[in-house]
Amino acid sequence: MSTVAFDPRNAPADNKPVIGIIGMGDMGRMYARRLNDDGFTVIVCDRPEAYDRLASEYQGSGITAVPDGHAVSRAADFIIYSVEAAYIGDVVAEYGPSTKIGATVAGQTSVKAPEKAAFDKYLPADVDIVSVHSLHGPGVTTEGQPLIIIHHRGPMEKVKMVEDVFRSFKSRYVYLTYEEHDEVTANTQAVTHAAFLSMGMAWRSEGAYPWEKARWVSGIEVIKVNITLRIYAAKWHVYAGLAILNPAAQRQIEQYARSASELFKLMLGGHREELEKRVWAAREAVFGWSRETDAELDEAGGRQPILLSEDVLDQFSLGVQDKNAVEEPNSHLSLLAMVDCWAALGIRPFEHLEVAGTPVFMLWIGVAEHLFRSRDRLNKAIDAGITDRVFRSDDLEFTVAARGWNECVNFGNFDLYERRFKEAADFFAPRFEEAGKVGARMIKVIQDSQRAHK
Numbered sequence: 400m401s402t403v404a405f406d407p408r409n410a411p412a413d414n415k416p417v418i419g420i421i422g423m424g425d426m427g428r429m430y431a432r433r434l435n436d437d438g439f440t441v442i443v444c445d446r447p448e449a450y451d452r453l454a455s456e457y458q459g460s461g462i463t464a465v466p467d468g469h470a471v472s473r474a475a476d477f478i479i480y481s482v483e484a485a486y487i488g489d490v491v492a493e494y495g496p497s498t499k500i501g502a503t504v505a506g507q508t509s510v511k512a513p514e515k516a517a518f519d520k521y522l523p524a525d526v527d528i529v530s531v532h533s534l535h536g537p538g539v540t541t542e543g544q545p546l547i548i549i550h551h552r553g554p555m556e557k558v559k560m561v562e563d564v565f566r567s568f569k570s571r572y573v574y575l576t577y578e579e580h581d582e583v584t585a586n587t588q589a590v591t592h593a594a595f596l597s598m599g600m601a602w603r604s605e606g607a608y609p610w611e612k613a614r615w616v617s618g619i620e621v622i623k624v625n626i627t628l629r630i631y632a633a634k635w636h637v638y639a640g641l642a643i644l645n646p647a648a649q650r651q652i653e654q655y656a657r658s659a660s661e662l663f664k665l666m667l668g669g670h671r672e673e674l675e676k677r678v679w680a681a682r683e684a685v686f687g688w689s690r691e692t693d694a695e696l697d698e699a700g701g702r703q704p705i706l707l708s709e710d711v712l713d714q715f716s717l718g719v720q721d722k723n724a725v726e727e728p729n730s731h732l733s734l735l736a737m738v739d740c741w742a743a744l745g746i747r748p749f750e751h752l753e754v755a756g757t758p759v760f761m762l763w764i765g766v767a768e769h770l771f772r773s774r775d776r777l778n779k780a781i782d783a784g785i786t787d788r789v790f791r792s793d794d795l796e797f798t799v800a801a802r803g804w805n806e807c808v809n810f811g812n813f814d815l816y817e818r819r820f821k822e823a824a825d826f827f828a829p830r831f832e833e834a835g836k837v838g839a840r841m842i843k844v845i846q847d848s849q850r851a852h853k
Contacts, residue, residue: 415439416477417441417474418431418441420442421479423449423453424634441461443463443471444465476502482508483636488513496523500523501527504530505531506518507533509532510648511532512644527553527557528552529552531561531565534546534547542569545570545754546568547574551577581648585645587763587764590651590741592642594734595626598800600804601793603823619766619770621841622762623733623766626766631820638820639813642816643811652808654740658735662678663794663795666732666784674784677739678777681738686772688772727790728782728789732798737767
């Protein structure tokens with residue numbers, strides 16, 4: 400296909416900035432479509448070898464594909480780098496020097512430390528930087544969801560310009576620094592990612608879908624299974640970037656593996672008193688509920704429960720629940736380790752709900768809250784960890800998986816991370832579509848319940 404040149408002098412004289420997007424993955428495509436629909440002139444590029452395909456795909460759409468990032472950088476007033484965090488340095492090094500005078504540049508990466516370093520090093524001094532990050536996937540509605548805006552360099556009117564560009568998204572603007580962004584995303588995602596990635600790897604190692612066992616089809620297990628499948632249905636690099644490139648996340652994943660190992664050893668050794676002391680102390684440190692407080696009905700803590708009752712959760716199972724079956728004991732080691740890790744690091748993720756309270760994030764920390772609200776559920780989990788022998792193999796596989804993910808992160812090995820992720824993803828792939836539908840219904844019911852309590 401012949402090269403299509405874009406001349407900004409031919410753009411409509413409507414005072415709207417010309418939008419340029421470098422990187423046409425899922426989020427880049429969503430941004431391009433939404434901004435084009437809102438009347439902006441949008442020019443896009445991906446890897447040079449993908450130009451012909453991209454130009455053919457967007458022919459007649461109103462979105463103009465150009466051969467490379469140089470063409471975007473020379474023409475656009477507001478340039479968004481929508482590339483993987485691992486490659487942001489290389490991409491900005493190549494195309495950043497071509498940025499036209501007075502343009503504004505943003506990055507739509509989930510980890511901002513490498514983005515900040517790349518922008519500071521490679522962008523000309525006469526270019527402004529107002530970065531962004533939509534804290535949701537491309538398939539989630541933008542309305543009401545947090546959109547991080549980072550004013551790093553340039554006059555305040557450039558922040559106003561970015562706000563105006565994204566006005567049609569109806570997102571909730573949150574203003575942070577680069578450093579604050581990475582701290583918040585680590586505190587809300589690093590440990591939860593490690594937990595559910597480890598669950599998936601453990602189930603894959605056992606070679607059986609969890610919902611085919613009676614212990615995994617009801618109540619709290621419904622959330623575990625659906626979140627795990629939702630994570631493995633997504634792109635591996637999203638989780639790898641956060642884990643490997645965010646220093647705060649690295650520390651948290653290391654502590655999570657340590658918490659899982661230490662709690663499992665207490666269970667193996669039958670050290671009930673020490674296990675109880677540690678679990679109840681973590682509950683108070685993270686949630687503020689003493690051992691004597693049962694917050695099941697929100698008697699303490701000042702919050703409505705994020706999740707719903709067991710009866711409601713049972714409606715969303717991927718498996719078939721036998722109502723006459725006796726509930727099998729479960730130590731919930733993955734969730735005990737999650738809260739133990741937060742306590743060890745002094746993290747209270749609920750403090751970030753106003754900033755990063757996306758529906759998926761609410762599920763992630765909500766499942767831990769669900770277990771720890773009830774003294775009865777927590778006591779049963781501790782008892783299962785000490786006395787149950789049937790579930791012990793599951794906890795062993797989980798502990799090994801948690802340590803394996805930590806090793807990937809410590810080594811900074813993206814290839815190993817990708818291989819491990821795809822092994823489990825391929826195992827669960829036949830059920831992704833069904834799990835996605837179930838998860839979407841579950842999120843909607845939870846959101847409706849929360850609105851009803853406001």
